[in-house]
Amino acid sequence: MRTDPWTGRTACALQKALRLSNELFAEHLGIGVRTVASWHQKPDLKPKSEMQQLLDTAYERASATVRARFAELLGQGLAVPAADAVADDDAREAAELRLTGDPHIAVALEWLDGHAGWEAGTSRRKVAAALANVDVRGLRDRGARRGGISQTDVTRALHDYYGTAENGYGRYSAKFGNEQTAATTILTREDWLDLGAPLLTRADGLKLDQAPSEAAASLNEQALNAAIQRLAETLELGTKLVNMPLYRLRTASAGEDGIAGTVGIAPFVHYALTMDLLEGELLDALATGAGPGRLPLREHYLPDLDAVTRLENRLCAGGVLALCAIARPASLHGDADYLILIQQRSGNVVNANRQLAVIPKGFHQPAADLRADTRLGGTLLREMEEELFGRDDVDNTLGDQRAADPMHPSRQSEPMRWLLERPLGERLRMECTGFGLNLVSGNYEFPSLIVIEDEDFWLRFGGQIEANWETSNLRRYSTLDTDLLAELLADVAWSNEGLFAVLQGFRRLAELGGHRVKLPPVEWELT
Template identity: 70%
Template structure:
């Protein structure tokens, strides 16, 4: 572009010192927020500018991609999708649920989805995914803060100061007594219970809600997204008295969540990506399902699904990396998941749901152990998106992975420690979030099994950080691609680990506040 540092900085809307730093350190990789700005500048540049840039970096100049169109391939894909519409039992469950809750005659939703499928443009959906991925966590938080305000007595939106000058804001609605819980999971303090009746939440779809549900199913077929109708625990009532974690759960089918509350995030991201207003009255699905903070906290009057997610810290002996520390694991979510796709999150992260025993699976610790097996230790047999669950007890000691068996051969708390560090309600989709900390305390585990830890298909990549590297961790917390629940969990996890980690940690300080 042949611009000075000052003019280029002005064009991007950033500081001149940042641009000057790129000149001084040409091998430096900009943060993701800056990469998005540079991508936009490149896309808006003329062909001549792109050609000069390609020459400088030794590449061929890129040409605008022509959409590939093969009618035979498209017809085959459409036929396969329609075959799945007829044969997939999980989609059948979704169609049946939609007919019932929209007040339609049986078979109506199937016809509507088939008709919508004929108009779906797969490339347009992929382009939409790219645009959604460019909306930052800060934009989402600001939009939801403006939509809901903070006028609910005793509650506030979780925010924190960290390191020397870092600040984070989230759209996690919480209370002071819901934070720093110190709840030892898999003990008597982990006491969520199944309520009597365990029924689904009442829901009636009409207008924009039915159209959005039909569109979700058509897009699921077109993109081949995994949709498995397993039961979810819905939160009906909460009873937290530090350190005890109590409450009442019900059960709801996953398709209820997928066709209602899960659509709120996409609606918001599309509006933000296009510059459309996000005030009350402009987001039809949010206006219907989650119109105000009173609706957010009226748990038994709506579907409040959610789950547990944990910062995982694994003790590591001294070695080439330096003194003994903990390894912290962070994932970037895959674009193939329905929840928090393409965003940074802690790992493991999963819906709170029963596997085979509705009552025995209610503790939060049960979900975290299962997610460790699935997301870190390679247990495909408990991934309900891959196959049906036929085992009477998937977490029976004889079925555990070798790493988990090793952890569980000692009394709970000696090698493996699980603690709930906070609870909140996520304004993005109304989900409940149990932020937690997993600590593997015996450093022998890393020598034995560190090489076997591998994220499953739900992650696009897995990163590790040392608890003795406060500078890099501060940069991680600065990243704008965090999901709200992920940022909540890592901040609370770091805060707790700083207190119990001893000489293995040198972490950024974290002080929360509610706004």
């Protein structure tokens, strides 16, 4: 029996020993998901007495194998039982039990069986076998190696892999500050940039096309093995994987009249088990010194620039992300300015893991109405609620969507309700600043700008703004601090889409901000 009090750190160690996601661990204890997320964010936090008792009970009911794994995670010198002490069959049986405990993993297994042409249950057995043999230390070491690969390394490698873009396309890069440069993996066009398209208007013109045309998901042997390993590692690491519907881009155009095009619907597991594997493959190749010469998954899914731009022939998922600028009055911090918020992404997210990004950032997806939710502005409002204003029930990654209208005014947080009391443009401005295709995984990216113009918002609600579980660290910058902002743009920890969004956002905010801004000048070019 344990005698030491539980902390956020030891509670998370128990979660890892049990090999449960945040949602399943919360369900196991009978508590809220946000409580579990807070333990990850505050490892020194000491839970209240009733929570201590729940954790004691969970530990006491755990198997000897789980307790030994827990002790090893805490570095107490107790090893996991040797292979001859726990039979392989028992390990696989335990792995299969974990697979049945997560309904979203079950959907992923069914999807994999269907697209591989396997008999039902085959993927479950294969993933269970892989899960029983996952090397946790190896995963941690791999994560550390991946973390050493910078955005610049990725950009250079994909330039070498794909070669020179043609037919009006180019990779987005920019000069800023004192002749500093930043290059990205975003494939774009001149007419796709500096849009200034007001969202939730006619300029926000994506439409739903429900014609049957599922994006191809041909899976060769290497793709199947990678998908199986992805599911095993997802369970082992507690990464959030929820089979929400995504909008997949089928056609697109952008220009002076705004954004237009069509979207279909695809399950998230399709993306997670195919296109989302390309980034990890590239990072591993760079970390081992192999370079981008041999990338089997990329050769299968996204072999050349023509494949990147032929949207109808592949799964093109993606999203919306926005530079957020909040007006502040003159005070002890200095003259009137805008507060810029930048996030470092959590290690528990699928997209832009541990990288810098603007906030909000999210996949473009329907909340309740497949047709009405195609507008980019709707996704941005939801993401702002979830990521900054503390709304649990908007995000259907926390459970099934049962609300008829998740964004009804009666359900909105107080900050959001206040912003939307007036017509868009008075207190809250939202614009799309560009469009591009990310060579990392083929995603579409719609960088945007959110400006809260009324400085009363900061006085009323500034203390309530707090990032959710998707963020490990929230940074703040003044739009009057030119030198610090130039350092921010030069940071090698940016995700490519995040850098694209912040550079485009700075260009537009420089036009709108007046005396509140002294931003480093940004001039883009296509290379």
